Amino acid sequence: MFGFFLQDLNQQLRQAHTDFISTRLHTNDLIVKTYRGQTMSRTEIELLYEDNIITDQRIVINSLFSTSYDRLVALHFLPEPEQLEEQLERVLFELKIDAHQQQTHSFSDVSQLSAIPDESEILFMTGTHFYIDAGSIKYDESEKVWIVKLKLAEDFHMxxxxxxxxxxxxxxxxxxxxxxxxxxxxxxxxxxxxxxxxxxxxxxxxxxxxxxxxxxxxxxxxxxxxxxxxxxxxxxxxxxxxxxxxxxxxxxxxxxxxxxxxxxxxxxxxxxxxxxxxxxxxxxxxxxxxxxxxxxxxxxxxxxSANEHIDLLHRLSDIYENKMKLITSELNRKQDYGLLAINFKQEEIQARKNRNDFSDYDQIIISAGQIARLYKAINKYDEALFWYEKVLEIELREEPICYYSIDEIYKEIIQIYTDRQNPDDYQLVKKYKLMMHENLLKMNHVSSEFDYSDKDEKTEIIRGHL
Known part of the structure; x- marks a missing residue:
């Protein structure tokens, strides 16, 4: 019976999610902030903190996840510090949701459907993914509460x-x-x-x-x-x-x-x-x-079916790429397999475009990067550069910008120009090295909000709160 209940709830929440996102996009109110208060064991929050000091984390919610627009409402669900049971800690999750994100599990404002509308509730479906950026777990001494900042993450396996x-x-x-x-x-x-x-x-x-x-x-x-x-x-x-x-x-x-x-x-x-x-x-x-x-x-x-057709093209491309890796001496055969892998990957991209589904967007970008890599593997450098430039152009337009992905593309482009050993490419190598350096500065700036050199000291301070 519970399975039928979850199925019905998921269908209703999915419809509410569609309406919720449509309204947000229409009003250009794209960033949503919500809060959730709950208790966690000291051991659990300590492990979460220590893992988060220098590493981004991705978590998956394994239950329905209720949050509120109102920070005070979320805090109201927490016991007072002096009322805490032994080995428990007060935790406040601060959630940031970008309505532009498309490949996510359903969530919506359910205030009008709730028995307690004053809670201003946003409900997330089981299986929702969130990011915890490195260094974003803090202990607020004044409120005696852990602050865990979550960002809604897309689930590309959904x-x-x-x-x-x-x-x-x-x-x-x-x-x-x-x-x-x-x-x-x-x-x-x-x-x-x-x-x-x-x-x-x-x-x-x-x-x-x-x-x-x-x-x-x-x-x-x-x-x-x-x-x-x-x-x-x-x-x-x-x-x-x-x-x-x-x-x-x-x-x-x-x-x-x-x-x-x-x-x-x-x-x-x-x-x-x-x-x-x-x-x-x-x-x-x-x-x-x-x-x-x-x-x-x-x-x-x-x-x-059309969906199976796309999967088949993806699989055939992957097979020919693996066959290409089996060859160590017959360069013509290796190139033939590489070109077959590329052809199937291009067919896959076109099939995804024809399907005209938002969930294909990221996979199309990934496939374009794979084509660039395949051309590079068979020494077709001009074609590889063409595809790397296409992917780079898209990545630079993305919000938020993924500086790590851009850094990897710059490395590939620089390596191609270096391997070609063409005197005319010297200035291009300098150009892309400069661009990579500027990207690295931006990437470091984003990470600089947390001083990793103080890891041990911060760990000891935080343990003092436990």
């Missing part, structure tokens, strides 16, 4: 309904899309946790047991190939189990579920395993070829 729904009249395909996303989103789940998840799914959907079990074994295979829990035997055993089940699904002639997509993914992951875990380039190459064959089969299938 999926929209369109990513799952193949057809309003095809519940089975929609179900498969929803479950298949687990492959990339529970990679750190323990085997016993995966058992619980998939046992529950098998209990709910026994008629789909074959492909659900195949996904489970694929997830287990990926789990066992991570360095901190690597077991080559277990990884290969689970890959083979998954492959056997997917092959049975193909033989069932259920083309509507387009299982070629899933087998193509599996062969790609298995090839990656052979390439980077086993250092077996021959087996890696043969499995990449099998993946290409299956992905192209899925690409030609009428059952492939």
């Amino acid at each position: 999926k929209q309904d369109k990513d799952f729904i193949y057809s309003l009249n095809d519940d089975k395909k929609t179900l498969k899309n929803c479950i298949a996303i687990l492959l990339d989103n529970i990679r750190h789940a323990l085997p016993e946790e995966l058992d619980k998840i998939f046992d529950g799914l098998l209990h709910m959907y026994p008629q789909n047991a074959k492909w659900i079990s195949a996904l489970k074994f694929h997830c287990l295979a990926k789990y066992y190939q991570y360095p901190d829990r690597m077991s080559y035997t277990e990884a290969l055993r689970n890959y083979n189990k998954a492959l056997s089940l997917w092959s049975e699904c193909i033989n069932d002639h259920n083309d509507r579920l387009n299982h070629a997509v899933d087998i193509g993914k599996l062969y790609k992951d298995l090839a990656w395993f052979y390439q980077y875990n086993m250092n077996d380039n021959q087996l890696a190459d043969s499995h990449y070829n099998l993946s290409i064959e299956l992905n192209q089969l899925a690409h030609a299938s009428a059952a492939t």
